[in-house]
Amino acid sequence: xxxxxxxxxxxxxxxxxxxxxxxxxxxxxxxxxxxxxxxxxxxxxxxxxxxxxxxxxxxxxxxxxxxxxxxxxxxxxxxxxxxxxxxxxxxxxxxxxxxxxxxxxxxxxxxxxxxxxxxxxxxxxxxxxxxxxxxxxxxxxxxxxxxxxxxxxxxxxxxxxxxxxxxxxxxxxxxxxxxxxxxxxxxxxxxxxxxxxxxxxxxxxxxxxxxxxxxxxxxxxxxxxxxxxxxxxxxxxxxxxx
Numbered sequence: 659x660x661x662x663x664x665x666x667x668x669x670x671x672x673x674x675x676x677x678x679x680x681x682x683x684x685x686x687x688x689x690x691x692x693x694x695x696x697x698x699x700x701x702x703x704x705x706x707x708x709x710x711x712x713x714x715x716x717x718x719x720x721x722x723x724x725x726x727x728x729x730x731x732x733x734x735x736x737x738x739x740x741x742x743x744x745x746x747x748x749x750x751x752x753x754x755x756x757x758x759x760x761x762x763x764x765x766x767x768x769x770x771x772x773x774x775x776x777x778x779x780x781x782x783x784x785x786x787x788x789x790x791x792x793x794x795x796x797x798x799x800x801x802x803x804x805x806x807x808x809x810x811x812x813x814x815x816x817x818x819x820x821x822x823x824x825x826x827x828x829x830x831x832x833x834x835x836x837x838x839x840x841x842x843x844x845x846x847x848x849x850x851x852x853x854x855x856x857x858x859x860x861x862x863x864x865x866x867x868x869x870x871x872x873x874x875x876x877x878x879x880x881x882x883x884x885x886x887x888x889x890x891x892x893x894x895x896x897x898x899x900x
Contacts, residue, residue: 663746667781670788674723674795677713680802682706682809685816692874695819702812709805716797726791733787735780742777745769826875840879844886844897856880856888856895 684707685699730736746769847862848854856873859880864870871879873895877888880897889896 667778667785669781669785670792672723672727672788672795673792674720676717676720677797677799677802679711679713680709680806682709682805685813688820690824691820692823692872693877694872694874695816695823698819699816702809702816706805706809706812711799711801711805713797713799716799719794719797722791723795726795730784730787730791733784735783735787738780739777739784742769742773745773823872823874826869826871841883841885844880844883848897848899852899854897856897859897 684703687696687699691699749769843863843866844859847859856876859876860871860873863876877895880886881888885900887898887900889898
């Protein structure tokens with residue numbers, strides 16, 4: 659009799675878990691960060707420290723756990739299973755009763771094969787319904803998951819930017835026999851120009867020295883000459899001769 663029970667399909671456990679809104683740590687701005695890095699960090703903090711997501715609809719599905727369990731008890735499939743358990747319990751009682759009276763148990767009192775098949779079919783249907791309810795009561799929020807991925811990427815990107823900036827600072831501080839100062843470089847490449855793009859300076863500097871300098875570093879070095887200044891005109895950065 660125990661073998662019959664053991665070989666029945668197992669029902670999934672009914673589970674319920676409400677969604678939680680992720681909270682993000684503030685990213686600290688370091689004194690050694692460039693202007694560009696500081697600006698990016700502030701933008702990331704502004705976006706994620708105030709992150710909010712509305713889970714009302716999904717929370718409502720989670721709160722249906724008691725109704726869902728009640729609905730399962732009312733299904734035809736559960737009644738079939740309940741009747742089968744009662745039948746097995748009755749068989750066990752009959753076996754123990756015959757044993758108590760010293761009579762031999764007749765195997766014909768086992769549940770019939772068609773009853774067993776009917777119960778197995780009912781349990782398969784019930785398992786599907788439980789899985790369906792679990793999916794609703796354990797929801798996933800795509801917006802929250804996307805925000806977590808974006809935040810983690812931002813943290814990695816800030817670390818990369820800091821490493822690149824540190825490498826560039828070290829490279830700029832290295833002595834080099836063929837290295838000209840910024841004033842000499844500008845006068846050589848823009849001898850008569852009074853207004854030119856910072857992006858062009860960055861490109862020419864890379865072509866000349868094989869070094870990629872950020873706009874922040876170029877700005878510092880150009881303005882340090884006291885003969886040029888940086889202007890932002892319609893989101894385009896210009897170098898102007900004084």
